[in-house]
Amino acid sequence: MPDPSIPSRPKYKPFALVPTARSHLIIAERAEDLPDLPAGSSEAPIEFWVVVNDARAFGAQRLSSGIEITRFRSVTHLLDQLTHRLEREYVGLQLYAIGTEPFIWDISRLARAHGLDRDEFHPTHSGTLRRRVYCVHCRSFTDNVSTTIVACSGCGAQLQVRDHFSQRLAAFMGFQVDAEVPGELPPIEEAYP
Amino acid sequence: MSSPGTLTLRVREAEMISPLLKRFVLESADRAPLPSTGPGAHLRLMLKDGQRKYRNAYSIAATALDNSAYEIIVRRVPRSRGGSVFLHDHVNAGTIIEADFPGNLFPLSQVARKHLLIGGGIGITPFLGYLAHLRKMPASFELHHFCRVEEEETFGHLLRGADGGKVHLHPELVTEFDLAGMLRTQPLGTHLYVCGPEVFMELVLATARSQGWPCSKLHSESFGGAHAGGAPFVAVLKRSGVEIHVPEDQTLLEAIEAAGVEPPSLCRGGACGQCMTEVLEGEPEHRDHYLSAEEHAAGRAMMICVSRAKGERIVLDL
Numbered sequence: 001m002p003d004p005s006i007p008s009r010p011k012y013k014p015f016a017l018v019p020t021a022r023s024h025l026i027i028a029e030r031a032e033d034l035p036d037l038p039a040g041s042s043e044a045p046i047e048f049w050v051v052v053n054d055a056r057a058f059g060a061q062r063l064s065s066g067i068e069i070t071r072f073r074s075v076t077h078l079l080d081q082l083t084h085r086l087e088r089e090y091v092g093l094q095l096y097a098i099g100t101e102p103f104i105w106d107i108s109r110l111a112r113a114h115g116l117d118r119d120e121f122h123p124t125h126s127g128t129l130r131r132r133v134y135c136v137h138c139r140s141f142t143d144n145v146s147t148t149i150v151a152c153s154g155c156g157a158q159l160q161v162r163d164h165f166s167q168r169l170a171a172f173m174g175f176q177v178d179a180e181v182p183g184e185l186p187p188i189e190e191a192y193p
Numbered sequence: 194m195s196s197p198g199t200l201t202l203r204v205r206e207a208e209m210i211s212p213l214l215k216r217f218v219l220e221s222a223d224r225a226p227l228p229s230t231g232p233g234a235h236l237r238l239m240l241k242d243g244q245r246k247y248r249n250a251y252s253i254a255a256t257a258l259d260n261s262a263y264e265i266i267v268r269r270v271p272r273s274r275g276g277s278v279f280l281h282d283h284v285n286a287g288t289i290i291e292a293d294f295p296g297n298l299f300p301l302s303q304v305a306r307k308h309l310l311i312g313g314g315i316g317i318t319p320f321l322g323y324l325a326h327l328r329k330m331p332a333s334f335e336l337h338h339f340c341r342v343e344e345e346e347t348f349g350h351l352l353r354g355a356d357g358g359k360v361h362l363h364p365e366l367v368t369e370f371d372l373a374g375m376l377r378t379q380p381l382g383t384h385l386y387v388c389g390p391e392v393f394m395e396l397v398l399a400t401a402r403s404q405g406w407p408c409s410k411l412h413s414e415s416f417g418g419a420h421a422g423g424a425p426f427v428a429v430l431k432r433s434g435v436e437i438h439v440p441e442d443q444t445l446l447e448a449i450e451a452a453g454v455e456p457p458s459l460c461r462g463g464a465c466g467q468c469m470t471e472v473l474e475g476e477p478e479h480r481d482h483y484l485s486a487e488e489h490a491a492g493r494a495m496m497i498c499v500s501r502a503k504g505e506r507i508v509l510d511l
Contacts, residue, residue: 022377022405044405089381092405115306115382117409 006163012125015098017042022092025049025085027078027107029099033126039065049082051075079106086114098124102132102143105170129192133161134171141171148189149177158185199239200227204288205262211347213269214315215281216254218262222289226260232326233299233319233414236263237461239291240279247276248447250461252318252388252414253295255325263295266351268315275442298460299386299414301326306382308334311397313367313389314341317348319414320388328354339363339370339393367393376404386412413482415462423478426502430454430511431473439501446498449511456497456511463499470497475507 104123140154159174463481481496
């Protein structure tokens with residue numbers, strides 16, 4: 001569960017289908033994150049999109065439950081296709097994202113850009129709580145951060161990861177910790193191993 | 194004489210635009226610029242007809258570019274509480290009217306990717322304000338207006354303008370139109386706005402919900418119909434120690450105000466929640482859009498602007 005000591009870290013609800021939807025698009029970062037939905041779970045059509053990180057598993061198939069599943073080679077590939085899809089969708093679609101924070105908030109950003117509100121987009125957290133860090137100096141992102149201090153992937157600055165999550169950037173804020181005395185760092189803690 | 198928060202207006206123009214519709218242009222009595230309004234704003238007029246007082250809210254159909262005047266359109270409704278009949282029969286150019294500062298409970302969404310407007314009859318008035326704004330933006334929109342065959346020309350005239358394919362006037366019943374089909378093919382991010390008679394709005398909103406539209410995308414505005422009166426009853430205001438007879442053609446809030454008690458209120462249409470009042474005894478007949486179904490069932494609070502008593506007596510914490 002997300003850390004309750006960080007007020008800006010969003011609280012996520014468990015996955016649940018919205019009964020009033022006209023169609024459902026459920027997006028998962030890993031195959032094991034997909035919900036178990038037997039045939040007849042909803043009168044509205046259900047689609048799964050999932051990242052498999054595999055060059056051979058690619059394309060759409062129908063599961064025995066009748067759900068159509070599309071496997072993507074990478075997160076980048078999926079996000080690119082999602083933009084295209086949302087541009088052509090109609091009101092009545094309910095969008096769900098299941099995965100790590102950077103993943104679900106990247107999808108949230110696309111959803112919001114296409115006019116989806118909080119009652120049309122449903123993020124569910126699954127997987128690691130390691131953080132994506134945004135460098136407030138050079139604007140680079142550093143992924144998969146488990147410690148309280150990390151070297152920025154862009155400018156190399158030693159960034160203190162603040163307990164401040166930005167939904168817009170889908171990242172925690174990081175600022176240079178040794179700006180006054182270069183090289184002088186506070187103890188580094190393993191916050192999210 | 195105007196108290197803080199009120200405007201003193203003079204009718205600059207009044208004209209019949211159809212047998213039942215009267216258009217008024219209202220300017221500030223001292224010619225000072227009027228408060229700015231956004232699309233969807235309404236103006237509540239305080240009308241005095243001898244001993245009777247009416248407080249009727251009307252959508253502002255247009256605001257002059259220099260804020261010198263507001264325009265409203267009033268439909269004559271003979272079997273209502275009487276405000277519209279008074280405006281039709283007794284208010285003409287030169288009449289002075291008191292009004293509250295304009296409010297807005299029907300604003301346009303700032304994040305919509307498209308605006309879908311569905312109007313019925315005189316429910317066109319807020320959309321006239323919308324159209325001016327949407328054309329200026331410019332923003333993607335579509336308007337469907339339903340009216341009686343004999344009023345097609347009047348509304349066609351009000352809606353004139355070069356909006357190829359965006360403005361649709363339907364001189365037919367909404368039930369004869371494929372509403373569900375239209376609502377199924379609206380692009381993601383479309384916001385729906387509906388204004389018109391109560392049954393009309395209920396039908397449009399229910400159809401939208403049945404097509405999977407989420408609450409955040411549905412906007413509606415009603416004046417009049419929801420508080421059109423009902424059986425008379427007695428209201429006891431416990432803290433004030435007053436007992437009031439509420440007649441069938443007056444709202445509970447109006448009766449309370451007539452008795453000299455001024456509870457907080459704003460929209461007078463059951464939407465804003467300002468006048469929520471605790472019920473100590475008796476059962477309310479809820480007519481508001483503010484309280485949830487659970488709160489309605491619990492019956493411990495009510496919106497005194499539109500709701501009434503189910504029985505003969507209700508005791509309020511006022």
